[in-house]
Amino acid sequence: MPKSPPTSRLELLQGTLDLIILQTLRWGPLHGYGIAQMIRAASRYALRVDAGSLYPALHRLERQRVIAATWQTSDRKQRVRIYRLTAKGRRRLVAERSRWDRLTEAIAGILAHPVERDA
Amino acid sequence: MMAWWPFRRPSRSALLAEELRSHLEMDEADRVARGETPRQAATNARRDFGNVGLVQELTRDMWAAIWIDRLWQDTKIGLRALWRTPAFTVIAVLCLALGIGANAAVFSWMEGLLFRPYPGVASQDRLVAIAGTVKGMPGYTSLSWPDFRDLERLSAGFSAFVADKITGATITGRDRADRLVGELVSANYFPALGIPLARGRGFLAGEDVGNGTHPVVVISYAMWRDRFALDPRVVGRTIDLNGVPLVIVGVASRRFAGTFVGYAMQFWVPASMQAAFTGTYELDDRSAPWIEGYAVLAPGVSRAAAQASITVAAARLAQTFPDVERGRAIRVLPLWETPFNAARELAPMLRVAVVVVLFVLLVACANVANLLLVRSVARRHEMAVRLAIGAGRARLLRQLVTEALLLGAIATVVGLAIAFACRNALSLFFAPRSGASIVLNSNFDWRVLTLSLGVGLVFTLVFALVPALRASDIDVTGALKAVAPSLAGGQRGARLRSAMVMLQVAMSFVLLVGGGLLFVSLQHMRNIDPGFALDRTYTTYVNLLAARYDSTRARLYADRLVTSLDGLAGARGVGLSTSRPLDPGAPYESVPIEVDGYRHAADETPTARSTSITPGYFAALGIRLVRGRDFRRTDSDTTLPVSIVSETMAARFWPGADPVGKRLRAGARWTRVIGVARDIRFESLLDPPAPLFYVPLSQNFAPGFSAFINSPRPLAEVGPAVSRAIRSLDPSLAAYNVLPMRDVAQRSTSPQRIAVTLIGICGALAVLLAAIGLYGAMSYVVSQSTRELGLRMALGAVPAAVLRLVVRRGLSVTTAGLVAGAAAALGTTRLLGDLLYGVSPRDPGAFVAALLVMLGTTLAACLVPGVRAARTDIVKALRV
Numbered sequence: 001m002p003k004s005p006p007t008s009r010l011e012l013l014q015g016t017l018d019l020i021i022l023q024t025l026r027w028g029p030l031h032g033y034g035i036a037q038m039i040r041a042a043s044r045y046a047l048r049v050d051a052g053s054l055y056p057a058l059h060r061l062e063r064q065r066v067i068a069a070t071w072q073t074s075d076r077k078q079r080v081r082i083y084r085l086t087a088k089g090r091r092r093l094v095a096e097r098s099r100w101d102r103l104t105e106a107i108a109g110i111l112a113h114p115v116e117r118d119a
Numbered sequence: 120m121m122a123w124w125p126f127r128r129p130s131r132s133a134l135l136a137e138e139l140r141s142h143l144e145m146d147e148a149d150r151v152a153r154g155e156t157p158r159q160a161a162t163n164a165r166r167d168f169g170n171v172g173l174v175q176e177l178t179r180d181m182w183a184a185i186w187i188d189r190l191w192q193d194t195k196i197g198l199r200a201l202w203r204t205p206a207f208t209v210i211a212v213l214c215l216a217l218g219i220g221a222n223a224a225v226f227s228w229m230e231g232l233l234f235r236p237y238p239g240v241a242s243q244d245r246l247v248a249i250a251g252t253v254k255g256m257p258g259y260t261s262l263s264w265p266d267f268r269d270l271e272r273l274s275a276g277f278s279a280f281v282a283d284k285i286t287g288a289t290i291t292g293r294d295r296a297d298r299l300v301g302e303l304v305s306a307n308y309f310p311a312l313g314i315p316l317a318r319g320r321g322f323l324a325g326e327d328v329g330n331g332t333h334p335v336v337v338i339s340y341a342m343w344r345d346r347f348a349l350d351p352r353v354v355g356r357t358i359d360l361n362g363v364p365l366v367i368v369g370v371a372s373r374r375f376a377g378t379f380v381g382y383a384m385q386f387w388v389p390a391s392m393q394a395a396f397t398g399t400y401e402l403d404d405r406s407a408p409w410i411e412g413y414a415v416l417a418p419g420v421s422r423a424a425a426q427a428s429i430t431v432a433a434a435r436l437a438q439t440f441p442d443v444e445r446g447r448a449i450r451v452l453p454l455w456e457t458p459f460n461a462a463r464e465l466a467p468m469l470r471v472a473v474v475v476v477l478f479v480l481l482v483a484c485a486n487v488a489n490l491l492l493v494r495s496v497a498r499r500h501e502m503a504v505r506l507a508i509g510a511g512r513a514r515l516l517r518q519l520v521t522e523a524l525l526l527g528a529i530a531t532v533v534g535l536a537i538a539f540a541c542r543n544a545l546s547l548f549f550a551p552r553s554g555a556s557i558v559l560n561s562n563f564d565w566r567v568l569t570l571s572l573g574v575g576l577v578f579t580l581v582f583a584l585v586p587a588l589r590a591s592d593i594d595v596t597g598a599l600k601a602v603a604p605s606l607a608g609g610q611r612g613a614r615l616r617s618a619m620v621m622l623q624v625a626m627s628f629v630l631l632v633g634g635g636l637l638f639v640s641l642q643h644m645r646n647i648d649p650g651f652a653l654d655r656t657y658t659t660y661v662n663l664l665a666a667r668y669d670s671t672r673a674r675l676y677a678d679r680l681v682t683s684l685d686g687l688a689g690a691r692g693v694g695l696s697t698s699r700p701l702d703p704g705a706p707y708e709s710v711p712i713e714v715d716g717y718r719h720a721a722d723e724t725p726t727a728r729s730t731s732i733t734p735g736y737f738a739a740l741g742i743r744l745v746r747g748r749d750f751r752r753t754d755s756d757t758t759l760p761v762s763i764v765s766e767t768m769a770a771r772f773w774p775g776a777d778p779v780g781k782r783l784r785a786g787a788r789w790t791r792v793i794g795v796a797r798d799i800r801f802e803s804l805l806d807p808p809a810p811l812f813y814v815p816l817s818q819n820f821a822p823g824f825s826a827f828i829n830s831p832r833p834l835a836e837v838g839p840a841v842s843r844a845i846r847s848l849d850p851s852l853a854a855y856n857v858l859p860m861r862d863v864a865q866r867s868t869s870p871q872r873i874a875v876t877l878i879g880i881c882g883a884l885a886v887l888l889a890a891i892g893l894y895g896a897m898s899y900v901v902s903q904s905t906r907e908l909g910l911r912m913a914l915g916a917v918p919a920a921v922l923r924l925v926v927r928r929g930l931s932v933t934t935a936g937l938v939a940g941a942a943a944a945l946g947t948t949r950l951l952g953d954l955l956y957g958v959s960p961r962d963p964g965a966f967v968a969a970l971l972v973m974l975g976t977t978l979a980a981c982l983v984p985g986v987r988a989a990r991t992d993i994v995k996a997l998r999v
Contacts, residue, residue, distance in 0.1 A: 031141065031142075031145075032138065032139075032142050033141070033142040033145040033146060034145075036142075037149075050169060051139070051142065051168045051169055051174045052169050052170075052173060052174045052177055055135075055138075055139065055174055055177070055178040056174075056177045056178045056180065056181045057181075058178075059178050059181040059182065060181040063181060063182065074141075074145075076145075076148065078141055078144060078145070079137065079141065080138075080141045080145075081134075081137075081138045081141070
């Protein structure tokens with residue numbers, strides 16, 4: 001596997017991939033490649049999701065029935081697997097979202113104090 | 120690629136592959152749209168995506184039923200791998216199957232003979248045997264009916280007492296008489312043991328009361344089938360047993376064959392019918408022990424608690440009836456120690472068998488581990504490739520373990536088939552006693568199956584794990600570069616192989632020592648002088664009770680029989696006796712005695728064994744009279760009661776004096792001792808003779824006896840002649856087999872003979888497996904050190920020196936195993952215990968013999984690899 005350059009991209013925080021996938025699917029059904037592209041675009045190319053993380057996550061979420069998948073033919077006449085949020089998924093998204101908000105707020109609070117710069 | 124494998128799942132994996140492919144294609148299309156060349160686009164998309172195989176693997180991990188899928192996959196790969204190397208698979212499966220099969224066979228025998236010997240008995244797990252002991256006498260005694268009933272009344276912790284006595288009978292009424300075996304039982308027999316009936320009923324409460332008052336019988340399913348063709352109206356019909364018409368009231372369930380290890384019972388009658396089967400009515404006689412009892416423990420009551428309660432009850436009985444109960448104790452025994460049937464004889468043998476077959480399994484597993492090691496070397500390349508394309512080490516390990524388990528599972532199935540084929544093998548060791556055929560069943564219930572499977576899989580797993588750990592621990596680049604195994608890895612493997620061979624040698628050594636000890640014991644037993652002639656003496660049984668003879672007619676018949684047998688060509692001595700030496704089916708009566716001047720201890724009832732004989736008996740059996748005279752035909756009912764005592768009895772009760780002319784009370788009657796006979800071993804060939812005395816049959820008659828004929832002619836001639844003589848006097852008598860006394864004696868050493876055969880076979884098997892292991896190890900060492908050997912020879916070593924080198928190496932491995940084996944043997948041969956006779960468990964002879972066999976085997980196993988090494992082609996060896 002090619003190693004990603006060490007500093008150019010941000011590592012995803014543990015546990016946030018699920019939230020990001022659910023959030024991405026909120027705008028409509030999408031295939032795996034589309035989801036990866038969306039995340040890159042939405043993060044202004046700061047985040048990149050490995051296929052090795054994305055597909056296991058998609059299949060795990062599918063097993064948890066928060067997303068569902070169907071096979072469709074794309075506009076390029078290609079069979080693709082399309083994922084969409086289920087009702088359970090929407091509820092999960094709301095819950096995860098508020099958890100995330102509280103977490104970032106808490107972290108922001110900690111970081112609000114000015115950083116002592118090293119000499 | 121797996122054309123031979125017929126099943127194919129609609130593949131979820133294929134769909135995943137398609138999904139990932141679509142990802143790549145979309146990425147490529149986007150890149151082309153952005154202006155990359157198609158080639159660049161394809162390369163970049165692939166690089167961005169990463170290892171497709173790994174992504175697939177990781178994603179599959181998320182599927183819920185992933186482990187089933189993987190197991191399935193591993194199984195498929197494993198089967199394919201085994202299929203590709205049929206030689207390995209067949210040898211490994213055979214080795215394991217022999218080991219597992221031997222274990223399964225022994226498990227099933229233990230289950231069928233000791234732990235759950237009575238199929239069809241619902242309360243088997245709570246069933247215990249009740250037996251008496253008498254102070255100063257070895258072994259166990261049966262109980263009298265009044266005692267048994269009182270114990271039931273007086274002790275707590277039992278839900279039922281079940282009286283039982285095996286008995287023979289002659290069935291008449293058709294054109295010929297036949298012999299049957301059955302049991303005299305208490306009325307609660309069927310309900311208390313939880314035996315269902317196929318037809319009719321069991322016995323009613325109260326049917327075991329009275330003398331001959333309840334002529335009813337329950338027959339076995341087999342008898343219903345064979346004699347009544349499953350007639351649905353069999354209940355209510357009548358059969359004649361020993362001339363007494365009995366009404367069939369029920370048919371026992373198909374699975375039930377009585378509560379006696381060794382015979383399948385054909386009928387059951389209530390104890391009230393005792394007189395018709397044993398000749399006397401003893402239900403009111405407290406001094407007549409004949410009940411071989413069982414009891415069912417109440418739920419939640421332990422055997423120890425039950426024992427405590429019955430001990431108290433026995434003490435109360437002893438107070439109430441001091442004359443008969445003095446020195447008596449009652450024991451509650453688990454079924455596998457039941458003293459009255461074959462279980463007791465077989466238990467020590469089976470205990471040894473468990474250890475022996477475990478050793479064989481260890482040796483077999485060590486062999487398979489060796490095979491797996493070789494195989495893992497051969498498969499390094501395959502493993503390295505699989506590691507390189509992204510399989511984790513854990514995955515490889517799982518694959519190897521799955522393969523081992525597959526081997527284990529196949530071997531277990533084959534082994535169980537072998538064990539099942541041997542289920543009746545034990546019966547072959549017992550000469551059939553007249554009449555009934557021996558039944559020594561194994562029992563393949565779920566416990567045996569589970570245990571066998573568990574042992575098979577666990578052993579395979581443990582022994583497969585080491586090679587598997589090694590095989591999956593691979594330096595990928597090294598293994599991929601060189602197809603041949605690297606030397607370093609090979610040496611580690613060789614150490615492991617040596618360890619396995621050591622284990623095999625050690626186990627084989629122990630088995631050889633055990634086998635040797637038993638063999639020597641058997642030789643000693645063969646040479647035991649029982650005190651009577653084993654050769655040229657034939658015996659048979661005559662049952663006049665069954666033919667409804669009255670006493671006068673029976674006495675007349677006995678006289679005429681002796682005369683008639685005496686007249687047979689070649690007959691040199693003819694005698695009758697109510698007992699037969701070494702035949703538990705014709706036991707010597709235990710009789711309370713009194714001797715003038717002999718002072719017994721307060722809690723001792725002086726007893727001796729006794730039998731009634733005719734004047735020719737001592738001559739027929741070659742028993743020498745030491746002093747005094749033999750009985751005469753003139754000793755009769757009307758003359759002075761006389762007796763002859765054995766040497767042991769004389770020494771015990773008349774120490775330092777000549778008993779001839781002294782008085783001896785036998786039971787209720789005083790007799791005059793007229794002679795002293797040489798000791799004979801009548802109860803067991805191995806036990807020293809117990810005090811024994813003889814009385815004339817004419818003064819203590821019984822309408823059933825064994826006949827003994829001394830003749831130099833062969834059995835084929837004597838047998839028919841004797842049968843003819845018996846039948847010609849009365850054709851209505853059922854015929855019993857005519858047996859040489861040696862057969863009777865041999866039967867009493869059956870456990871030893873079984874053990875010798877078993878350990879002999881197992882020992883040979885183990886040595887063979889060890890030789891194969893040693894051969895493999897040596898061949899491997901030679902093939903690995905071709906270069907070194909070539910160098911040595913180039914430097915001037917002669918072939919003989921090279922051969923010595925290989926043999927020395929083999930011996931060094933064997934020696935370590937032998938030392939371990941000797942230590943193990945010193946610790947374990949004690950287990951043989953009573954099976955040994957006249958030889959110490961640490962007999963140096965057996966150890967030396969085992970040592971020689973193992974050394975010889977080592978030499979043989981090293982010879983072929985050694986010769987191959989000596990023929991090493993120097994040029995080729997050094998070019999490698």
